[in-house]
Amino acid sequence: xxxxxxxxxxxxxxxxxxxxxxxxxxxxxxxxxxxxxxxxxxxxxxxxxxxxxxxxxxxxxxxxxxxxxxxxxxxxxxxxxxxxxxxxxxxxxxxxxxxxxxxxxxxxxxxxxxxxxxxxxxxxxxxxxxxxxxxxxxxxxxxxxxxxxxxxxxxxxxxxxxxxxxxxxxxxxxxxxxxxxxxxxxxxxxxxxxxxxxxxxxxxxxxxxxxxxxxxxxxxxxxxxxxxxxxxxxxxxxxxxxxxxxxxxxxxxxxxxxxxxxxxxxxxxxxxxxxxxxxxxxxxxxxxxxxxxxxxxxxxxxxxxxxxxxxxxxxxxxxxx
Numbered sequence: 001x002x003x004x005x006x007x008x009x010x011x012x013x014x015x016x017x018x019x020x021x022x023x024x025x026x027x028x029x030x031x032x033x034x035x036x037x038x039x040x041x042x043x044x045x046x047x048x049x050x051x052x053x054x055x056x057x058x059x060x061x062x063x064x065x066x067x068x069x070x071x072x073x074x075x076x077x078x079x080x081x082x083x084x085x086x087x088x089x090x091x092x093x094x095x096x097x098x099x100x101x102x103x104x105x106x107x108x109x110x111x112x113x114x115x116x117x118x119x120x121x122x123x124x125x126x127x128x129x130x131x132x133x134x135x136x137x138x139x140x141x142x143x144x145x146x147x148x149x150x151x152x153x154x155x156x157x158x159x160x161x162x163x164x165x166x167x168x169x170x171x172x173x174x175x176x177x178x179x180x181x182x183x184x185x186x187x188x189x190x191x192x193x194x195x196x197x198x199x200x201x202x203x204x205x206x207x208x209x210x211x212x213x214x215x216x217x218x219x220x221x222x223x224x225x226x227x228x229x230x231x232x233x234x235x236x237x238x239x240x241x242x243x244x245x246x247x248x249x250x251x252x253x254x255x256x257x258x259x260x261x262x263x264x265x266x267x268x269x270x271x272x273x274x275x276x277x278x279x280x281x282x283x284x285x286x287x288x289x290x291x292x293x294x295x296x297x298x299x300x301x302x303x304x305x306x307x308x309x310x311x312x313x314x315x316x317x318x319x320x321x
Contacts (some may be wrong), residue, residue, distance in 0.1 A: 089106065089108070090108060091195045093105070094123065096145075098190065105145060125139075137153045137228055155175075177195075234315060278309065278312040282305070285308075
């Protein structure tokens with residue numbers, strides 16, 4: 001936890017002590033006035049009674065303070081521990097009451113909303129009130145938080161938007177989630193988390209594009225390729241082989257194609273009946289005739305590779321045509 005956060009917490013705790021001190025002084029002043037108002041003859045017994053009561057209260061306070069049952073404001077140790085935990089989380093985190101009052105916010109949240117250590121903080125449910133396309137999502141989260149439920153939503157902020165967290169040049173994807181700080185807590189404090197998923201989602205999209213390119217390479221290779229399970233059901237066929245057989249690409253992943261429908265005669269059973277020791281694999285080469293949709297015969301050579309599980313059952317093949 002950085003020094004600025006720690007200093008801010010000390011100031012907040014100090015303000016709590018000052019408030020208590022001022023309140024005690026005010027009470028003592030009222031007592032002094034009450035003592036001064038009666039006649040002098042009646043003042044001395046009253047003064048003795050008041051001092052006795054204050055002495056008893058003071059002794060009780062000392063014992064309670066020593067036992068740790070009485071403290072003014074919040075305990076420094078609890079505050080600093082909570083702050084250290086919150087600061088260790090990279091996501092913007094803020095704890096609010098069910099009425100939307102901010103109880104605590106970490107530095108990431110202050111940075112997200114553009115507020116300094118002394119700036120007034122808004123709860124997440126008030127950040128997007130001027131954005132109708134986002135406020136409905138925030139409303140659902142607020143309702144879930146008030147009801148003590150966990151829920152998360154994704155917000156997409158477009159370039160040029162003045163919404164908190166938006167970028168002037170790129171689309172920003174935020175994941176906002178709510179959860180009760182402690183289930184069954186009558187105060188029903190709500191923990192809000194705001195995570196920027198833009199970089200992570202961009203990496204996923206780039207990986208997907210690369211995967212699509214690799215599939216495209218395989219689809220348009222100068223040789224056919226398919227994968228079938230132990231029952232002969234074809235789960236994948238590349239575009240080259242599908243083109244030779246006159247099969248639509250949409251059919252190649254439907255699971256409706258079987259080796260028995262494209263291989264002439266009993267040769268399909270030869271490919272399905274391969275065996276090997278458990279955990280091993282086998283590679284065989286076959287010269288067979290495939291049957292195209294128009295009934296023509298396509299003579300091919302298949303290099304058929306099958307890996308077997310520890311139970312001896314054949315896995316999906318890797319077959320080059």
